[in-house]
Amino acid sequence: MLVTRYNPYNDMDIRKGFELLHSLMNQFDPATEESNLVSFVPAVNTREGEDAYYIEIDLPGIKKEDIEITTEDNTLTISGERKYKDEVKEEDYYKVESRYGKFSRSFTLPEKVDVANIHAESKDGVLEVVIPKLKEEENKPRKIEIK
Numbered sequence: 001m002l003v004t005r006y007n008p009y010n011d012m013d014i015r016k017g018f019e020l021l022h023s024l025m026n027q028f029d030p031a032t033e034e035s036n037l038v039s040f041v042p043a044v045n046t047r048e049g050e051d052a053y054y055i056e057i058d059l060p061g062i063k064k065e066d067i068e069i070t071t072e073d074n075t076l077t078i079s080g081e082r083k084y085k086d087e088v089k090e091e092d093y094y095k096v097e098s099r100y101g102k103f104s105r106s107f108t109l110p111e112k113v114d115v116a117n118i119h120a121e122s123k124d125g126v127l128e129v130v131i132p133k134l135k136e137e138e139n140k141p142r143k144i145e146i147k
Contacts, residue, residue: 060125
């Protein structure tokens with residue numbers, strides 16, 4: 001079997017290439033308010049335990065009141081906003097050290113989860129969402145009575 005390195009730009013026509021370049025350049029334009037609103041993307045870790053699924057999302061400096069967790073159509077969405085901070089305005093310069101803006105992360109929920117008992121806890125800048133699994137009844141052999 002021949003192994004080749006995947007290059008996502010091989011199949012891209014020239015127009016798509018310019019659209020990609022344009023969107024990348026807009027991300028670095030400080031005058032574009034829209035680019036600042038999407039510049040904050042928190043890191044996420046997911047894992048599966050024996051009784052539940054866990055989502056950990058790094059949200060340092062974000063208050064619980066600024067985070068919203070919703071479920072709809074088998075999708076869990078965590079969204080919120082990091083407020084603007086660490087701003088220094090001087091006569092000669094302007095400095096902002098932290099990323100800020102709105103964020104939204106969505107996760108497709110697996111089958112057989114207990115959506116009604118999903119809970120979340122925030123501690124030390126890490127939000128942990130626990131998605132309990134539905135307990136499956138074991139298919140034990142049983143005798144069926146004939147009436």
